[in-house]
Amino acid sequence: MSISAAERSAGLQPKIEITVPKCLEGIGSIILKPDSPDLIQGVCVQPFSVWPDDRGYFLEVARLGSGLVAGFLAEHTQISAALSYPGAIKAFHYHREQSDCWVPAKGMFQVALVDLRKESITFGSKNTFYVGSLRPWQLLIPPGVGHGYKVLSQEPGVLIYLTSRHYNPADEGRISYDDPGIGYDWELQHK
Numbered sequence: 322m323s324i325s326a327a328e329r330s331a332g333l334q335p336k337i338e339i340t341v342p343k344c345l346e347g348i349g350s351i352i353l354k355p356d357s358p359d360l361i362q363g364v365c366v367q368p369f370s371v372w373p374d375d376r377g378y379f380l381e382v383a384r385l386g387s388g389l390v391a392g393f394l395a396e397h398t399q400i401s402a403a404l405s406y407p408g409a410i411k412a413f414h415y416h417r418e419q420s421d422c423w424v425p426a427k428g429m430f431q432v433a434l435v436d437l438r439k440e441s442i443t444f445g446s447k448n449t450f451y452v453g454s455l456r457p458w459q460l461l462i463p464p465g466v467g468h469g470y471k472v473l474s475q476e477p478g479v480l481i482y483l484t485s486r487h488y489n490p491a492d493e494g495r496i497s498y499d500d501p502g503i504g505y506d507w508e509l510q511h512k
Contacts, residue, residue: 337417337465339437341496342445346504348433349447355458361436362443363463365389366450369424371457380457382424382481389422389461393485401488402426402481405472410507412469412498419492420485421462428478429453431471435503438465447505453478467496471507 350359355366367389372379383390385398405411407428415437423432432450436443452458453474462468472478486492498507 338439339415339417339465339494340439340444341437341500341502342435343502344435344445344447344504347447347506348449348510349435349505351449351451359446359448361434361446361448361466362438362441363461364434364448364466365461367459367461369457369459371454380424380426382426383422383459383483389459390483390485393420393422393483397486399484399487400481401484402479405470405478405480407472407475407477409478410469410471410498412471412505412507413467413496413500413503414469415467415494415496416464416492417494418464418486419489420464421460421468422483423460423462423468424481424483425453425457426479426481427454428472428474428476429455430478430480431473431507432460433469433471433505433507434462435467435505436465437467441465447503467503469498469505 369380385395412433430453432452434448436446438444
């Protein structure tokens, strides 16, 4: 499906056909390098710097117009934060038009992604990322990729996220964290 230049300049993306695949059970590919060949199509990873000192730390979330959010238009971008308690699972949801850029600012997260785009070459693939204070990576999640997380740290996790569009409940879909088609295993893996 194609969109016009005017729609593209307004930050609009073509509607994506979403299908819950029948995946193998488990956590899929664990992503240990930002340029892993196992990344779901369109997912991008970029380490970010944390500058600690004796008062705490500073991290730059993003600069609009560069980095992973280079394509986000300022007038459509929304910046939000979520605090989740240890052990909390927030999964799965997806967007048909919106891209997300996740920046785990505090704590450690197990991030789960699944490609729900029927036309994608990685349809049905799952990626797992262990990101946060011990691996400060930003994640760009394109439309049609289901995403969720579990807080692994003993303290609450804080996730800052930028979205390419203002919140629109009609753009968001939800799938249960234990959907049998996705078959994601949220249990402790390294026992």
